[in-house]
Amino acid sequence: MAGLATLHVVCLPKKTERHHTYNLIATEYSKAIAKPKKTWKRKVLCILGVFFALAIVALIITAVMQNKPLPKNIKYGIVLDAGSSHTSLYVYNWPAEKENDTGVVKQVEECKVEGNGISHYFQEPVKAGLSIDACVTRAQQVIPANQHKETPIYLGATAGMRLLRLNNHTVADEVLSSVENSLRSSPFDFQGARIITGQEEGAYGWITINYLLKNFVEESSVLNLLPSFRKTETSGALDLGGASTQITFVSDEDIETQENTLHFRLYGKSYNVYTHSYLCYGKDQALRLQLVKNIVNTRNGTMWDPCFNPGYRRNTSTSELYSSPCVSQHTRFTTTPVNFEIKGTGDYQLCKANIQSIFNVSYCPYSQCSFNGIFQPVLQGKFGAFSAFYFVMDFLKVAHEKATLEDVKERVQSHCSRPWDQVKADFPKIKTKYLSEYCFSGVYILSLLELGYGFNADNWKEISFLGKISGSDAGWTLGYMLNLTNMIPAELPPSPPLSHGVYVGLMVFFSVLLLFIVLICWLGFRKPRCLQKGII
Ligand SMILES: Nc1nc2c(ncn2[C@@H]2O[C@H](COP(=O)(O)OP(=O)(O)OP(=O)(O)O)[C@@H](O)[C@H]2O)c(=O)[nH]1
């Protein structure tokens, strides 16, 4: 509007026009007589212009308002990860209308259950159920009360319960019943409490990270409409738990073993995935295996262990070490319980030698193996390493992309050699269990990745150590829920060709362009008349 007013002033004002008309010849005089009619026309034109501009502004506002996403109808889901070392409850939410899109489900809460994992309650199974109650109550506070009834709640138990089931099937069932009773008495929609297989654990971890990294569906771009341009690189998943570890990745090679093969069809694309879960190769069970190997270094009630910082000491016993089915009968040195004290020496090379002795790489019944006679195709693509892989690398400050394999080795070695008192003084807030095990864990992770899986200095850079991805923890739980709620479609759901943002952007752009053209035309129409009057 300001522009239009200025335009009117630049052209000759009415009074000046009239003053000039007295000096005109007859024909000019007759033109001057007709002037009021033309002024009226200009006014009409002006008003029409204003209306046109207003109409375009209204069009833009309507486009923005009409296509604004509808108010979100939020849905919730709960998964309890009953791991060997501890249980965590995760609350997820997502907008109902976007259920089948990728990357829309987010973690909104993690509640860590106090104490140990549920398998530790083998002597008092009832307490397993009680242990999770506080976190279930927490979930009730996070999720609006009117949605409790329709919110599914799942519990998946992993390697700790697999080991307990191996030791005593009945007791494992009792522990599961106990947590089931607890979940059934919650206001949520109980959907099951079960021990998931190692294969599922690997598969759901792989789904979780690729879903969160949005690797299943490409961001829409013109090129992606052409099938040959749709690049769908997924990331392999490396999960290091307390009692088992999983490796899962897409392989173009022939997977020689049925039990390691997964076929997925997700968002219109097929995936041939290799997975293996190594029971007893989680970091707590691997430490136990290392300690058993090291029993030969026990003298006068003291076991000198190279995988703990110098000056570290803790009491344990053979009965404690042998209590796991991971320690096979023939590796037990004594049947009579013996108490002894572990004393750290912090010797990286000796620790590495001890740890490497728990990987059998001399036997392989297939074309190629990782260790312990397990088939593994050649490593392929990028990898996301989470759980203890992340906790340990993050503590050692080598979780970032620039750290090379050599850097990591140096860092682990230097950490192992540090006196325990210094380590404790530097990190007074870290739990003693975690802090005391970083030396062992660092050496174990290097051995597992290098000697076990076959990573080397070249492909080390393909590994990213992941804690959270876009606010959600990397782990198997999200993939488990997505699968059980059918939130990952086999085929790509139909979607509008333009996103809301692009649509609004185009509307605004073309409306402004139209407004601009109208203005130019109007100016063009006015200009000669103004110039003509200026000459007179
Ligand atoms: N440093 C550190 N270690 C942790 C932390 N949380 C768990 N751990 C340890 O890391 C290892 C793996 O932990 P999780 O991934 O929770 O293992 P889990 O799920 O209980 O075990 P699985 O049943 O084998 O999967 C265990 O030895 C834990 O004691 C943490 O916040 N910091």
Ligand SMILES: [Ca+2]
């Ligand atoms: Ca786990």
